[in-house]
Amino acid sequence: MQVSNLQLKQCACLLLCLNDCHATDHTGRPATDMSFTIEERGRPNTQDYRVFFKNSQGKYISPFHDIPIYANEAENIFHAVVEVPRWTNAKMEIATKDPLNPLKQDVKKGNLRYVANVFPHKGYIWNYGAIPQTWEDPNHKDSDTGCCGDNDPIDICDIGNKVCSRGEIIKVKVLGTLALIDEGETDWKVIVINTEDPEAGDFNDIDDVRRLKPGYLEATFDWFKRYKVPDGKPENQFAFNGEFKDRDFAIKTVKSTHDFWKALISKQTNAGELNW
Numbered sequence: 001m002q003v004s005n006l007q008l009k010q011c012a013c014l015l016l017c018l019n020d021c022h023a024t025d026h027t028g029r030p031a032t033d034m035s036f037t038i039e040e041r042g043r044p045n046t047q048d049y050r051v052f053f054k055n056s057q058g059k060y061i062s063p064f065h066d067i068p069i070y071a072n073e074a075e076n077i078f079h080a081v082v083e084v085p086r087w088t089n090a091k092m093e094i095a096t097k098d099p100l101n102p103l104k105q106d107v108k109k110g111n112l113r114y115v116a117n118v119f120p121h122k123g124y125i126w127n128y129g130a131i132p133q134t135w136e137d138p139n140h141k142d143s144d145t146g147c148c149g150d151n152d153p154i155d156i157c158d159i160g161n162k163v164c165s166r167g168e169i170i171k172v173k174v175l176g177t178l179a180l181i182d183e184g185e186t187d188w189k190v191i192v193i194n195t196e197d198p199e200a201g202d203f204n205d206i207d208d209v210r211r212l213k214p215g216y217l218e219a220t221f222d223w224f225k226r227y228k229v230p231d232g233k234p235e236n237q238f239a240f241n242g243e244f245k246d247r248d249f250a251i252k253t254v255k256s257t258h259d260f261w262k263a264l265i266s267k268q269t270n271a272g273e274l275n276w
């Protein structure tokens with residue numbers, strides 16, 4: 001079949017149009033491609049191992065500062081960075097003091113840190129990670145817990161069924177929060193579910209977790225209370241008598257840590273050794 005120049009041009013035009021349609025959201029504004037890739041350097045389980053993040057253009061970005069907090073602000077869907085996949089033990093975390101903030105394994109007294117298996121748990125019992133563009137300000141005393149922040153982005157525990165991979169960026173629904181006091185610092189643990197979980201629609205608040213995954217909240221409390229005991233530390237303490245707060249409270253908490261982050265990057269707060 002002969003294809004005329006005109007037909008080719010029409011074809012190209014249609015393709016451009018299709019691309020263009022993808023490049024705008026329903027409001028007509030350019031939609032940003034929120035896909036991210038990771039680049040591992042060094043060998044896992046060594047002190048040199050790092051996981052770097054790149055955006056859809058292949059540019060290196062910081063998972064702490066450059067990934068938007070919201071996947072959908074109107075619906076309170078947040079991004080989360082998976083640091084530790086469920087049932088693994090290596091304490092991987094966003095290196096807040098290193099340029100580009102890659103993931104690296106925490107080191108204590110010269111040794112790579114692994115959480116112990118606290119019977120009957122195996123490693124971390126959720127996909128564990130952090131919400132980008134949040135910060136628990138170490139100079140701010142939380143009015144609820146009476147303790148200052150731990151100088152990190154706010155932590156999440158994803159209760160979805162999928163075992164995520166290290167460095168995966170997921171979209172999550174916030175369900176509640178537990179106020180851990182870890183060695184005298186406020187360390188919120190936000191309970192979330194991956195929006196891609198087939199059952200995500202059934203989970204909208206902390207009571208849904210209690211009802212649909214019986215035992216999971218109790219296991220979560222038990223895990224955080226005892227996870228440092230095998231390392232010779234005392235049991236952790238909790239604010240609110242160890243009760244889980246509900247979705248609305250948790251969303252308010254996440255948003256307040258976003259405000260602390262905004263003050264941090266606009267230099268209204270002393271960043272200390274933090275980097276980006």
Ligand SMILES: [Mg+2]
Pocket residue numbers: 150152153154155187188
């Ligand atoms: Mg923390």
